[in-house]
Amino acid sequence: MGSIPTLPGIESRMVQTPRLQQHVLMSGPAEGIPVLLIHGNASSATFWEETMLALPPAYRSIAPDLRGYGDTEDRLIDATRGCMDWVDDLLSLMDTLGMPKFHVAGHSLGGSVIWAMLATAPERLLSVAVFCPGSPFGFGGTKDLQGTPCAPDFAGSGGGIVNPEFARLMGEKYRGTEHQASPRTVMNSFYWKPPFRHPREEELLSGLLSERVGPDRYPGDLEPSPYWPGVAPGKFGPANAISPKYVGDSVERMLAAEAKPPILWVRGSDDQIVSDFSLFNMGTLGKLGVVPGWPGEEVHPPQPMVGQTRWVLEQYAAGGGYFREEIIPDSGHSPHMEKPEVVNPLFHAHLEGGSR
Template identity: 40%
Template sequence: MTLFDGITSRLIETPRLSVNILERDGDDPATGPERTVVFVHGNVSSSLFWQEIMQDLPGDLRVIAIDLRGFGESENAPVDATRGLRDYSDDVFAALEALEIPTAHFVGWSMGGGVIMQYALDHPALSLTLQAPVSPYGFGGTRRDGSRLTDDDAGCGAGGANPDFVERLSTNDTSDEAPTSPRSVFRASYVAQGYTSEHEDVWVESMLTTSTAEGNYPGDATVSENWPGFGAGDYGVLNTMAPKHFDVSSIVDLDPKPPILWVHGTADAIVSDASFFDINNLGALGVIPGWPGAEVAPPQEMVSQTRDVLTRYGDAGGTVVELQLEGVGHSPHLERPAEFRRALLETIGYVGAAADPAPPTEAIILKSSD
């Protein structure tokens, strides 16, 4: 595991499983929850992706990045998808309980955004920073209002995984010889065109920690009578976000309501209103034949769904700031780190945030309790 300067790794034993975390040298374990930030990665990644932002945050914060089960150095325990993302959020809680951290500020990326929304429904959270988060209604198979298109979630879950991509994960393919190699997928989907980094090998290394054992990525699928012929199963990573298993739109009713920062890019290929990972959108584009049309299988309006739910959250008394970054892909913390850092520090109420450069003009207050 490639660790950057000042970053350390250790395993935490919990009653649920062994959880790997990254920390910074010199962070004080006695730091209170109000100055503790916990990072949760997304699908096909690990805590390694957070190292740059961990290095860049002020030294008087305590910063922790957690590997979810089946990723990074954490135990490859199977995932019960019928619980949505609760296996993951309960694992995070168990790790923090072992560290004697009663609550914290949480940052979740993509699937990790769903994990921390579920966490906030079940446990206290001081703030939520949602980076390119999965829709509160899950991934695929829903109308704008969150209602499900079919009873079996046709086109959702593990059946949509590319078998060659899964095979290349399992064989630790670091090449860029095929569009389905992890490196090619990173370049095409995780970041916007033009992004480069001296750490690309580390980002690919992180992707390759994904367990493809039974019960992990991608999971099982069912046969469906509805187009495109498969539905979501009950175990494995991709099925956790199928709408029959996952719906965290009830965060609107949280009391108290932690402040929320929502950061996303306009060039995100994975989470958008026209996602290249949404089977129905691929059908509409003619990539997958036989699409039955927008009345039956409309593309999921993921970003609009998130905005709708967070607007209701604000209307109910919460504070929500949206930071939409033009031309940025699925990884704002890599592509626009300065803006991400500033917005995060303001969200957690860090006193020194005002000393940072001027806040980005793209920041929008959807609703503020102030």
């Protein structure tokens, strides 16, 4: 059983795989069509519960806590493999559960994991849904639609760009609001568009605070850099794992793969975390004057995260795949939680199309 109370209809269990002991939430019929749900950073499987319960009766939902999060066994994340520790964990989980093919949906960092999964095992995926995913080229440190790095060492991405106060308060399991960088304040300011408040705020905050914190966990390590803003990626933890330094050739492999499952891309119109002017991106913060010494638009512009995702998906479609982009009005970084009455019908129709 997990440490966070679940809604009625959600089963919480530990699954031992060849790689690690993984905490998993499940719902729906045991023989149902599997839907794997991958949560984001500073989050956990708890964030999927309402989405799970809303699925049509033919589906079996599987929402694990990723390595480094929740009640899953604590294991180091080797960031030099990009998202591959997570991909290998998840494929091993689905093997253990006897589910060779499945639908997959990912939110935020979970979407970044899916890009790597599409490069690795696309033939196993019945359909793909990404909700406000990280750019296929990684988070931070790139400057154009094709993901060109701003600096040779990928400065401006990785563990060094995380607000240390946020990470410190996470490590202390701080539940208050006295600090601007308090986890509760960040969640209610950026995970959704204010004034939205989720009815299960306390459980979601517990999920956020479940992430492992430390120099080799979150935010991870860093390397000093001669390039602005003076920090380059280290080798451990989730923030380094989504650095463009370690994405490698996953975009090329995803585009070259024969199997191309249909992709639904859903994003909030007012997302401030993943956007072309993200408030979590060094280029944006430099341009706004928040981080001093900004070298200018030519050298380190705000990362065009949405533009990069669209560019990659257009190449995917040109190579024989299919994608659909849906922008949910008046919502932030979690439209599936903010506007389930709008997003669930889109998601369910997409699942039905991929199940045929």
